[in-house]
Amino acid sequence: MKCIFADQLYTGTDLLSQVFLSFKGTDIIGAAKTKQAACQLIGEFPVVTPAFIDPHSHIGLYRAGEPESEGEGNEQARALFFLPDALDSLQMDDPAFADAIEMGVLYSCIVPGSGNIVGGLSAIIRHFANNSSEALVGRAGVKAAFGHNPMSTRNWKGERPTTRMGAVGMFREKLYQVRDKLDRRQAAKGKEKDKIEFSAEERVLRDLMAGKTILRCHVHKTDDIAALLRLVDAFGLRVTVEHAGDVHQPEIFTELRRRNIPVAFGPLDSFAYKVELRHENWRNIRHLVDSEVFFGLITDHPVIPARNLLLTTRWLIRCGYTRQQAIEVISRKNAEFLGIEKKVGTLRKGRWASFTCWNGDPFDLTAYPVAVFGEGRCLYQPQAANR
Structure with a gap:
């Protein structure tokens, strides 16, 4: 099981603060304030949004x-x-x-x-x-x-x-x-x-x-x-x-x-x-x-x-x-x-692990995605030199 930390997590229905979003295979496991011991943390991001x-x-x-x-x-x-x-x-x-x-x-x-x-x-x-x-x-x-x-x-x-x-x-x-x-x-x-x-x-x-x-x-x-x-x-x-x-x-x-x-x-x-x-x-x-x-x-x-x-x-x-x-x-x-x-459409348990990780507020013109996941797979992660 993998997880990411989001300072702000848009779930598609709510806005959560300082949570771990965990997923396994193609599916979301859930969002929680604490990281499960068996969960591999693969990144920390200011904002995460659904696909x-x-x-x-x-x-x-x-x-x-x-x-x-x-x-x-x-x-x-x-x-x-x-x-x-x-x-x-x-x-x-x-x-x-x-x-x-x-x-x-x-x-x-x-x-x-x-x-x-x-x-x-x-x-x-x-x-x-x-x-x-x-x-x-x-x-x-x-x-x-x-x-x-x-x-x-x-x-x-x-x-x-x-x-x-x-x-x-x-x-x-x-x-x-x-x-x-x-x-x-x-x-x-x-x-x-x-x-x-x-x-x-x-x-x-x-x-x-x-x-x-x-x-x-x-x-x-x-x-x-x-x-x-x-x-x-x-x-x-x-x-x-x-x-x-x-x-x-x-x-x-x-x-x-x-x-x-x-x-x-x-x-x-x-x-x-x-x-x-x-x-x-x-x-x-x-x-x-x-x-x-x-x-x-x-x-x-x-x-x-x-x-x-x-x-x-x-x-x-x-x-x-x-x-x-x-x-x-x-x-x-x-x-x-x-x-x-x-x-x-939402980051609820059982939905596909399709989400975007941002380097800041998505509504700020200077913000952009630094990681994009589709059904549990990392689809996009620019090299540090290109960020």
Whole structure:
């Protein structure tokens, strides 16, 4: 068993002072004021934080040092894709992984891009794997997109929408087709019931309408979120709202809170480079916070590099969050958003030993990690000459 000493330990739920964090193999044993006799002390640090988690990213799909034309965030053959898997385009030799690890960002949920109305399956990954199969931690739904993006790809291949109503209409048509088939199958009897079969794509839609699979929805503007909620009402979909960067009034966040629909907010600090970000501003986060909707923070890498996830929390602090609450958003809350809170996100007993050791206050611009551990293994520890 090994342990480290932290003058301040952010657990993901609390802030503890002058404690020993012990771990064995891949898992946390616990935090205590005294060191167990059998525990090997391997370091003492001013601050220790849980691993940071990015719940919406394209890391490994759009890769550092490669031209944008070689990016694999969107399949351009048609507008509706239910079977592509983001994991199949993941390349672990993306240099952005090392940059993220160095800053304590050890996990991401990679999703297809937002050029298609439906883009495919997400994948929660660890950044320190040898290959894409080893990287997989879990699944977190199917990616969809509403608003400006899917209608802006009218020059791509296949049948494409040119308006918002066209994009929603194409998706609605698929949902109606599967619902009608479900109704016919329920009404059928005996062998006639077995004759009504579902294709692989239809099974994905069936699981979405049954609430077995989450629809992860790229959507920025208030009225585009309203359109999404109409689909939710019509077909019983279980959804998340991803981005919401243009929402500059409180009402829609209040409605999402009422419906228990979580928000993956951001990316903060990006340039408002398209029409659906006309009202994007860091001050919008006040409406998010005041609504008490459940939310996490994202980078949308490469829109903001994954390594900068912690930097975006400064806007939360400006809105009244404590440092502990800010750390909690990008650790515990982001883990809960993805449904992996029993594995990672806090430094509780039984969770993975994934944490970052800092040479000072992480919110000080001069502070930086001096050791990063992923599932019990030291992933990063710079040479003394480079510190």
